[in-house]
Amino acid sequence: MSKIDSDKGALAIVPKELDGAIVSSDFPVFKVDTNKTDLKYLDYCLRYGNFADKLYNHVKGTTNRRRIKADDIMNLLLFLPSKEEQALISARIEKQHKIILHAEDSIKALRDGIVDKSDFEGNWDYKYLQDVCIDIKSGGTPSRANMEYFNGDIPWVKISDFNELDYIYKTEEKITQDGLTNSSAKILPKGTILVSIFATIGSISILGVDACTNQAIAGLIPDTKIISTEYLMYYMHTLKPYYTLKSRGVTQNNINMRILKSVKIPVPPLETQSNIVKNIESRQPIFKELEKTKDRSLRVINEIMGEIGLV
Template sequence: MNTKHLKARILDLALQGKLVENSRIPNDVKSRIPTDFNPPFEIPNSWAWVKLGDLGEYKKGPFGSSLTKSIFVPKSANSIKVYEQKNAIQKNFELGDYFITKEYFLEKMQGFIVKPNDIIISCAGTIGEVYRIPKEAPQGIINQALMRVRLNDLTIFEWFIVAFNFVITANSHQAKGTAIKNIPPFYILKSLYIPLPPKDEQERIVKKIDELFSQIDILDKHKESLLKNIKHTKTRILYLALQGKLVENSKIPNDVKSRIPSDFNPHFEIPNSWAWVKLGDICEISSGGTPSRNEAEFWENGTIPWLKIADIKDDYVNSSSEFITQKGLENSSAKIFKKGTLLFTIFATLGEVAILNIDASTNQAIVGLTPKKDNYITKFIFFALKNIKNSVNLIGRGATQKNINQTILKNLYIPLPPLDEQERIVKKIDELFEILEVIENSL
C-alpha cells in the first residue's frame, strides 16, 4: 500500500467535491473566471473557482544582501525574530537562532513582518510547506526562503492549506530554478485558481481528510513492524522446513550416506529418513575471478555478464552491471557459471545466496555451487543455504571484512531429505512465501 499515493487520491477527491456530501447552500463568493481558463476538473454547482490573489495578501522574503550573518544579533528582549524555512517545515515557531535589532527592523524590514495568524510557506528547496503562526508566537520577519500569506478571511485557513498544496503541485512545472525548485513567481501564483466550496462544506471536507489521514498514519506507523514480522515469519518457515516439520516426512529413507565426524554437533534433530551432508560432498564448488582492470581489452565492449556482490539482490539473478570480454575470461580465474547455478558470497557480505537465471561469470567473492547428482534439488539447497546465513557469519574470519574460503564452505553441513520430500518442501515454501510477498507488496 503506497500511503503517499493514497493521501494524494483523497485530496483529489476532496478538491473535486467527491469526498463528502455537497452543501445545499451555494458559495457566496462570486468567481470571475476568464474565457481562457480551462478548469482541470468539474466542481459542484455550489462551489466557485477563485484566484489565489483574491484570497489574501502575499509577500516573499527579502532577497539580496538584506539578511546576512553580519546583521544578526543575539536573542534579547529588544531583538526581532527571523522566521526560517524550518519553522514552516517542522511547524514550530520556537526553532531558529537568528534575530535582528529593532532599529534595523524599523529601518529596512517592516515590509516583511509576520505576526500571529499569518501563514508562512516554504518557497525554496522543500516548497509548499504551510504553517500558521500561532497566537503565542512572537512577531518577527520572514527570511528569503519564505513567503507570507495574510488571508482576507481566516475561516478558510484549513481549506486554503489543502487547496494551496494542490495548486502548487499541479503547477510545479512553472517553478523557477535548476537544482532547487521554487514557488512560481508572484504574477503566476496570484493568477492561479483553486476550487472553493461553501464554508460549511469546507469544514466537513477538512474534518474527513483529517480522519482518513490519521487512519493512514496509523497504517504507516505499523507498516515497519508488519514488515519485520513478515521477515521473521519467512525465517521461521525455513527453520521448520529444514527440521522436517513443514510437510509430512518421506517414508523412503535418504540414499545419501552421511559421514558425520564426532566433533559435529547438529543444532537440531532431523527425521530418521534424512541425512546430514557436507556441501562439498553434494555440490561442485568453485569461485570466480576478476580480469585485470589495467587491460582495456578485457572489459571494453564485453558481452559476458560479470557479477559482483552488489548484483545479488534477489533470489534470482537476471542481469549484471558489468561485462567482460572473451579475452578477459581466458586471462583470469573467472569462469562461466551456467543458468541454474547457485551463487553464494564468501567475502565481506557473507552468505548472500541466489540462483542464476542467465549464464554469467563472477568475481572471486562469489562461488558457484552445482549439485553433483539429479537427486539434489537446487532450490532446496538454496533454502538450506539461506537458513545457515547467520552461522556462516559467525565463522567468518577477518578483522574489518569477514570472509570464508572454499574449504570452510565445502565442510559446512546441511540437512538433506529424500528427493520426494525435497520437492514437497520447496513447493510448500514457495506457496507460503508467495502469500507473504502479496501481503508485503500491499503494505
C-alpha cells in the same frame, strides 16, 4: 549526498544525532536555506523525482568509480512553491514513503525467516557439501586498469546483483571474453547456487543464466541426481548464522572455501526434497502482496511528482 550513486538515491538529511559528524570528500554536504525550502520536500523531490535521470547525465568516470560534481547538483532546477504548499506535498509523499519502508522491512524480515532448520527435520543421510555438488568454484575480477575487459556480453555477478532466495537474470556489469580469459572468473551454468563469502556472508541466489562472478561469491553446481537446486538453496540459507560466526577478516569479514565446504547437508529422497520445497514456497504469496503494496505507493508518489513537473 554521495558523489557515487547519487543518481540512485544515495542522499539523506543529517539527523540531530549526527550533528558535528565528519564526512569524506565523496560526500558533499549542502546547507539548505530552510526559509525557502522544506527539507522533506527537497529530500523527496531528489529521491523520487526525475533528478536521477538528470544526475546520470553528469556522472563521469570508470565503472564503480563514476562520480558527480557538487556543482552539477547545484545547477539542477527545482519547482519551488510556497513553503506551505511544499509541506502539504511532502506530507502526502511521507505517507507513501512510510508504507514503502515498512513493506521493504517486512519483506527483508520475512525473507530472512521464511525457512528454518526445522523444515528439514527427519532421519536423513547427511553428506558433505562437496559430495552433493558437481563442482564448487570461486570467481574473479578482471583488472580495472584495462577497460577492454568490461562492457562485454558475459554477465558478471557481484553481491549487489543478488536476489536473495531467488533467481538472477540480469547483472549490472558484463565482461568480455578477454576479461574472462585474463582473470580467475569462470563461467557457471544457470542453476548454479551462488553464496556470498565476503561482507554479506551467506547470502544466497540462483543463476537464471550462464554467468561468471567476482571473488566475493562461490558457485555451487548441484548434482541434481541426488539433490534439488531449490532444496539446497533453502538449506544453505539456514547456514547463514554458522558462516557468519566462522567469518574472519581485517577490512571485511569473509569465509574461505574450506569453511564453505565444511558443512553437511541432509539428503532425503528427491520426492521428499520436492515436498519440503513446496512447503517453504507456500509461504511466498505474502511477498507478492507486499510488493504490490510497495508498487502502489510508488505509483502514488510518481503521480504527485507529475503534479509538480518532476517526472
